[in-house]
Amino acid sequence: MKIPGFSAALAAALLFTGCSAISILMGNDDGFGSAQLREFCRLLREDGHEVVVVAPVDNQSGQGGRSVFTTSRNLTTASEFNLVPAGSPSLGRDENDPDIWYYNGTPAACTFVALDFVLPRFYDNRTIDLYVGGPNYGTNLGSFLYTLSGKPTRLMKHPTLLLTVSSRHHGWHICSSWT
Amino acid sequence: MGGTYAAVGRDLPGIAFSGGNSEQRSYTWINATTASGHPDPATIHAQLSFNLVKQLIDGTPAGQRLLPLGYGIK
Numbered sequence: 001m002k003i004p005g006f007s008a009a010l011a012a013a014l015l016f017t018g019c020s021a022i023s024i025l026m027g028n029d030d031g032f033g034s035a036q037l038r039e040f041c042r043l044l045r046e047d048g049h050e051v052v053v054v055a056p057v058d059n060q061s062g063q064g065g066r067s068v069f070t071t072s073r074n075l076t077t078a079s080e081f082n083l084v085p086a087g088s089p090s091l092g093r094d095e096n097d098p099d100i101w102y103y104n105g106t107p108a109a110c111t112f113v114a115l116d117f118v119l120p121r122f123y124d125n126r127t128i129d130l131y132v133g134g135p136n137y138g139t140n141l142g143s144f145l146y147t148l149s150g151k152p153t154r155l156m157k158h159p160t161l162l163l164t165v166s167s168r169h170h171g172w173h174i175c176s177s178w179t
Numbered sequence: 180m181g182g183t184y185a186a187v188g189r190d191l192p193g194i195a196f197s198g199g200n201s202e203q204r205s206y207t208w209i210n211a212t213t214a215s216g217h218p219d220p221a222t223i224h225a226q227l228s229f230n231l232v233k234q235l236i237d238g239t240p241a242g243q244r245l246l247p248l249g250y251g252i253k
Contacts, residue, residue, distance in 0.1 A: 027186075028182065035219070037206070138197055
């Protein structure tokens with residue numbers, strides 16, 4: 001994946017010797033059981049970095065920047081792929097990997113739970129060098145995805161045009177609204 | 180991407196990765212090999228994401244932020 005304009009800056013920065021191992025916080029939209037997330041975590045760890053994952057217990061695609069926390073102590077239903085049974089705590093660890101956490105909230109909520117609870121309480125308030133999100137399913141192109149919630153969002157009171165774009169599979173979904 | 184926005188808002192360098200031609204799939208269904216001979220698409224997505232992060236880490240001097248304050252990459 002190439003970011004236009006970024007390669008030149010990287011080329012210049014490569015003149016310096018970088019620090020080799022960093023502390024990473026990882027999350028995603030698709031859920032803590034996502035194949036992409038787990039592979040990404042594995043590759044980063046194999047390169048020597050510390051990775052703590054705090055990700056939604058279920059698929060939270062399309063939540064945008066909404067920060068929604070659970071009000072229930074336990075999961076009322078089994079999680080996606082039946083990875084976590086119903087009745088389990090709303091915040092917990094993967095049974096096979098103590099550094100992979102799930103939380104029953106939106107991606108943004110997971111970040112806050114990580115920074116304000118999991119890291120201080122269980123990782124001695126570890127300093128995080130980098131947050132990575134995903135890789136998430138869907139290309140997520142466009143400028144207004146922060147507010148994406150499946151329907152147009154009213155941003156301003158005066159007349160305005162809002163365009164949100166998302167892609168799923170091979171189709172495109174475009175919504176627009178005028179106020 | 181909300182998680183990345185939240186992280187950047189809390190002063191962390193953040194990168195959000197998304198990819199088409201993938202699918203919503205459990206990690207328990209990762210294939211070591213595929214009929215095409217290429218790795219599992221989930222592994223490919225992860226490898227591409229890792230490559231970018233690796234370049235960023237290796238290109239950043241020790242003790243320096245990986246991205247300027249308030250900046251994230253999509």
